[in-house]
Amino acid sequence: MILDLDIGNTLSKWRLKETQSSEIRSRGAVWTREEWRPGADIPDLDVVESVRISSVARAAVLDETVNLLRHRVPHVYVARSTREALGVVNGYDEPGRLGVDRWMGALAGYQLVGGCCAVDCGSAITVDFVLPGGSHLGGYIIPGLRLMKESLKLGTRNVAIDPESEAEELLEPGRRTVEAVNHGIYMAAVSAINRIYSEVCDQQGVALPMLLTGGDARVVSRGVQVPHAVWPDMVYGGLEACFPLTLAERAGKMSGAPNVPEPVSLEKIRAGLAFSMLL
Numbered sequence: 001m002i003l004d005l006d007i008g009n010t011l012s013k014w015r016l017k018e019t020q021s022s023e024i025r026s027r028g029a030v031w032t033r034e035e036w037r038p039g040a041d042i043p044d045l046d047v048v049e050s051v052r053i054s055s056v057a058r059a060a061v062l063d064e065t066v067n068l069l070r071h072r073v074p075h076v077y078v079a080r081s082t083r084e085a086l087g088v089v090n091g092y093d094e095p096g097r098l099g100v101d102r103w104m105g106a107l108a109g110y111q112l113v114g115g116c117c118a119v120d121c122g123s124a125i126t127v128d129f130v131l132p133g134g135s136h137l138g139g140y141i142i143p144g145l146r147l148m149k150e151s152l153k154l155g156t157r158n159v160a161i162d163p164e165s166e167a168e169e170l171l172e173p174g175r176r177t178v179e180a181v182n183h184g185i186y187m188a189a190v191s192a193i194n195r196i197y198s199e200v201c202d203q204q205g206v207a208l209p210m211l212l213t214g215g216d217a218r219v220v221s222r223g224v225q226v227p228h229a230v231w232p233d234m235v236y237g238g239l240e241a242c243f244p245l246t247l248a249e250r251a252g253k254m255s256g257a258p259n260v261p262e263p264v265s266l267e268k269i270r271a272g273l274a275f276s277m278l279l
């Protein structure tokens with residue numbers, strides 16, 4: 001069995017994947033800031049022969065996790081942001097400083113569709129671009145929905161946006177504080193993503209497919225007008241591509257990879273951008 005770990009600033013996500021069949025057996029998440037108890041929080045480590053880790057938490061969290069796992073599991077692979085991987089050239093001046101979850105997402109997106117816009121809606125919302133040909137341009141980091149809400153300190157932090165809400169409702173003016181905050185941060189997130197996408201496609205002269213992942217991907221997806229696919233396992237996809245262990249992975253397959261819609265034409269993107277400038 002393979003244990004994949006995606007340690008984010010808020011949640012540490014895990015999944016167990018069968019080495020022979022490539023099937024996902026189980027999955028879960030625990031709070032990153034709390035003590036992580038293998039055996040209690042994740043299934044029995046005795047069945048695990050390999051672990052693959054992507055972590056953006058404090059270095060100490062990763063060190064502790066790796067130390068603990070090295071005693072119990074034969075193979076431990078830790079992903080790092082590098083200057084180049086799988087045909088993608090990292091756009092950062094200091095490649096190692098690019099969040100490794102962003103790097104995994106960009107690599108997975110590129111492996112699936114080639115040039116792309118990879119969006120991760122977690123503690124932070126990150127928007128990364130890879131051009132056809134593999135040049136990673138860098139990206140944008142804005143606070144995620146929960147961080148935006150907490151920073152306002154209006155006593156609304158415990159009232160999360162219902163992930164089942166429709167975008168039309170969430171984009172209306174709020175009539176209570178909690179609604180005004182939820183609708184405001186939702187508008188901020190989706191309009192930033194739509195705008196960033198259009199600006200960069202316009203600048204680069206290319207319409208790119210878009211992929212969305214992260215804890216808030218589903219609800220954000222409803223407000224994003226750009227054609228896109230939601231891929232909850234996108235960071236894991238990067239781990240699979242970097243450290244292929246199963247037959248399917250060696251053949252370039254990533255679990256749960258979605259069908260990605262064709263982007264709209266560059267002309268349409270430019271027309272939309274020009275129109276929004278008039279308003």
Ligand SMILES: Nc1ncnc2c1ncn2[C@@H]1O[C@H](COP(=O)(O)OP(=O)(O)O)[C@@H](O)[C@H]1O
Binds near residue numbers: 124147215
């Ligand atoms: N059940 C949940 N528990 C915690 N956060 C959730 C949950 N469902 C959605 N979220 C949202 O997802 C975000 C965490 O998403 P995730 O992608 O796991 O973040 P990170 O990778 O930064 O840990 C939270 O900030 C919150 O807005």
Ligand SMILES: CC(C)(COP(=O)(O)O)[C@@H](O)C(=O)NCCC(=O)O
Binds near residue numbers: 124125
């Ligand atoms: C931007 C991030 C905080 C996003 O992390 P997340 O929201 O997924 O927990 C993370 O990718 C990170 O710590 N990056 C390092 C800084 C950078 O990418 O420039």
Ligand SMILES: [K+]
Binds near residue numbers: 122123124
């Ligand atoms: K993120």
